Amino acid sequence: MKPIVFFRKFHKWLGLIIGLQLLLWTMGGVVMSFFDIEKVRGEVNIAKQQVINLEQPINISAQELLQRLDFVPTSIELKGWMGNLVWAAKSKQHYQLVDAQTGEMITPLNEDQARQVAEADFAGKGEIAQVVLLDEEGIKEFGEVRGRKAPLWQMQFNDEDNTRIYVSAEKGSLVARRNDTWRFYDFFWMLHIMDYKERSDFNHPLLIIAALLALFMSLSGLYLVIKLVIFKPKRAKING
Structure with a gap:
């Protein structure tokens, strides 16, 4: 099999295998570059x-x-x-x-103390509408503060971005700020790093394999461009 034929088939099949993930990477990059990271983290309302x-x-x-x-x-x-x-x-x-x-x-903080911590941190338009004390199962269920130690107080504000502030009952400190923008951003972050469970590991085998396949597809595509466009083979002229 000629090299050009091999690389055409190789490139085509790699495109079929990794093409969707390349699209998701591109979409994730667009989303992550579009939003102000301070808004995503809730830092604009500190x-x-x-x-x-x-x-x-x-x-x-x-x-x-x-x-x-x-x-x-x-x-x-x-x-x-x-x-x-x-x-x-x-x-x-x-x-x-x-x-x-x-x-x-x-410590451990009661609800009133946790409210004071959250309200002292929040400068946005809105008030605390709901308070939830999360144990380990609750932290997993909400999925917004993965890896944090329970118990955590979740303070849900009624502002336009539905801000959630998490306060550690054990340490008396604010541990995370979340909002609907963060939720949207985090979904595309999950697709981007291909960690569909914890959404935090970008050194796992699935991502490494996908990245290598994308690299091979890019290199094979580059070979085809060089071979077929830059060094375009001359067609023999037919006399007659």
Whole structure:
């Protein structure tokens, strides 16, 4: 079989095998370049963060903190939380926020505290319309905060993009911002990286094989262009 015939067939069959995925890659690229990534991440609605007053008294010393905890921390730090200074103590299995003035145990957060965290972060037009406490199954069901540790408070706002803010009950911190734009973007991200379950792995065998097939199709197409267009074979003239 002549090389030109082989590459024609090779290119055609590769096109049939990988053509749909090439279309999906192109569509995904268009979608991902069209949307402002800050809007996708919900960062356009982030409120100005509260300034921490570093002169406020610290009534609970580090030593007193250790006496109040029911676990032995591997590290403790003084940090800001909702405008106040708090102690953050953590070990491999535990995490605890403690008010540095009153000694009150802040975490795990209740609904009112989680609302305060979400509302302090959100500067868009809308209010919290629904609150859901998600366990591991709930996190999997919603599919918006894959890999995050339960329990999480989900705060659903009634703004035009249906913003969802996720707050860690254990750590007292905001862990993710989601919205309908993110949902649309995430669908095409899934198609783009071909990870149809977790939507986070772009080093898996299926994607690598598809990328190699696309590369071979491109190289065979380039060969055909060079052979048939740039070095176009001359046709023999028929005398008579």
